[in-house]
Amino acid sequence: MSSAVAEPQLEAEFEAIVGHKDRIEPRDWMPEAYRKTLIRQVAQHAHSEIIGMQPEGNWIGRAPSLRRKAILLAKVQDEAGHGLYLYSAAETLGTSRNELTELLIAGKQKYSSIFNYPTLSYTDVGTIGWLVDGAAICNQVPLCRTSFGPYGRAMIRICKEESFHQRQGFELLMTMMRGTQEQRDMVQESVNRFWWPALMMFGPPDDASPNTEQSMAWGIKTHTNDELRQKFVDMSVPQAEALGVTFPDPELKWNAERGHYDFGTPDWDEFWDVVKGNGPCNAQRLAHRKRAWDEGAWVREAALAFAAKESKENHA
Amino acid sequence: MSGQIRSEWPLYEVFIRGKRGLNHVHVGSVHAADGQMALRHARDVYTRRNEGVSIWVVPSTEIIASSPGEKDPLFAPSGDKAYRHPTFYEIPDNVPHM
Ligand SMILES: [Fe+2]
Ligand SMILES: [Fe+2]
Numbered sequence: 324m325s326s327a328v329a330e331p332q333l334e335a336e337f338e339a340i341v342g343h344k345d346r347i348e349p350r351d352w353m354p355e356a357y358r359k360t361l362i363r364q365v366a367q368h369a370h371s372e373i374i375g376m377q378p379e380g381n382w383i384g385r386a387p388s389l390r391r392k393a394i395l396l397a398k399v400q401d402e403a404g405h406g407l408y409l410y411s412a413a414e415t416l417g418t419s420r421n422e423l424t425e426l427l428i429a430g431k432q433k434y435s436s437i438f439n440y441p442t443l444s445y446t447d448v449g450t451i452g453w454l455v456d457g458a459a460i461c462n463q464v465p466l467c468r469t470s471f472g473p474y475g476r477a478m479i480r481i482c483k484e485e486s487f488h489q490r491q492g493f494e495l496l497m498t499m500m501r502g503t504q505e506q507r508d509m510v511q512e513s514v515n516r517f518w519w520p521a522l523m524m525f526g527p528p529d530d531a532s533p534n535t536e537q538s539m540a541w542g543i544k545t546h547t548n549d550e551l552r553q554k555f556v557d558m559s560v561p562q563a564e565a566l567g568v569t570f571p572d573p574e575l576k577w578n579a580e581r582g583h584y585d586f587g588t589p590d591w592d593e594f595w596d597v598v599k600g601n602g603p604c605n606a607q608r609l610a611h612r613k614r615a616w617d618e619g620a621w622v623r624e625a626a627l628a629f630a631a632k633e634s635k636e637n638h639a
Numbered sequence: 640m641s642g643q644i645r646s647e648w649p650l651y652e653v654f655i656r657g658k659r660g661l662n663h664v665h666v667g668s669v670h671a672a673d674g675q676m677a678l679r680h681a682r683d684v685y686t687r688r689n690e691g692v693s694i695w696v697v698p699s700t701e702i703i704a705s706s707p708g709e710k711d712p713l714f715a716p717s718g719d720k721a722y723r724h725p726t727f728y729e730i731p732d733n734v735p736h737m
Contacts (some may be wrong), residue, residue: 626672
């Protein structure tokens with residue numbers, strides 16, 4: 324082992340790998356702060372996928388047709404898979420899935436605030452697919468090139484699946500827009516509720532995001548929150564036009580000089596309030612996750628006991 | 640670990656053959672109580688869209704790995720043997736098919 328090598332030299336090697344935009348792999352030496360930052364970010368990301376199953380799962384039993392139900396079921400199952408890819412990546416950093424789950428349930432680790440908003444109608448399934456998965460794609464595509472190998476590989480796998488999520492959502496909304504006036508109103512109402520929370524998914528503005536600089540130096544992040552938010556707005560406006568809906572932002576307009584859309588400021592007080600646990604569904608989401616975890620305990624124990632018994636019999 | 644109740648399902652590394660003719664490739668890991676369950680979990684987590692025709696699972700603790708440091712002499716024997724590569728040999732341009 325290389326434990327005899329002095330730390331400054333190990334650090335220099337780490338910096339060189341990151342500097343060349345090469346990847347750090349689990350058994351490489353890495354600064355403790357890099358490891359901690361990654362565990363926090365990957366765990367938060369994994370938790371978001373798992374908690375994110377709840378708002379949409381809410382509508383599986385009430386989907387309007389078998390076709391829609393099969394699609395929604397597959398989509399929510401994908402999100403479970405995304406959570407597992409990411410827990411698997413986090414575990415290569417020396418933590419365990421159980422430990423992370425317990426930190427989540429204890430409220431010591433976060434998940435994306437967007438999932439603390441309720442899904443009030445089936446239309447929200449479409450809006451989430453279009454805007455929430457759309458924002459997630461914006462965030463995740465650059466993460467495929469993040470400096471930690473297992474995280475980047477998990478993101479590649481996830482991004483391949485997200486495109487289905489966004490398209491099924493957009494198609495759902497398109498179908499409703501071709502329906503009655505009441506259905507069109509439902510789409511607009513749903514978009515009105517989700518637009519600002521979707522913009523908040525990119526995190527606080529750059530001048531209020533103290534960790535961004537270090538994360539970019541380490542190659543964990545490759546774009547700032549505001550850059551990604553702008554990209555998302557630019558992508559979404561023509562999609563909204565094609566759909567026939569508007570976004571609830573009077574300041575939204577094309578700026579030819581910048582070559583981007585100008586847009587208003589999200590309500591950052593609301594954002595921080597939801598982060599602190601005061602959103603409409605924070606308590607409900609955590610309580611549900613805790614219940615599933617507690618009620619599954621006997622299954623986890625029974626499976627272990629059965630496996631132990633089997634292996635004893637096989638070795639007898 | 641504080642006894643049986645708290646212990647976690649062990650970790651298995653998952654390898655998938657994408658299609659006939661290809662090697663199994665490492666794709667990630669799953670937790671499972673035993674190997675059979677690990678195979679099922681690997682199927683559910685890593686092959687929801689026909690990504691594989693065959694799955695291997697191996698207890699993570701059974702993987703024997705080389706040490707990652709560049710200072711590791713493990714790969715040194717191949718470092719200075721340029722003559723193992725075809726480009727080491729100069730063949731005139733007018734010699735065909737070589
Ligand atoms: Fe996802
Ligand atoms: Fe998704």
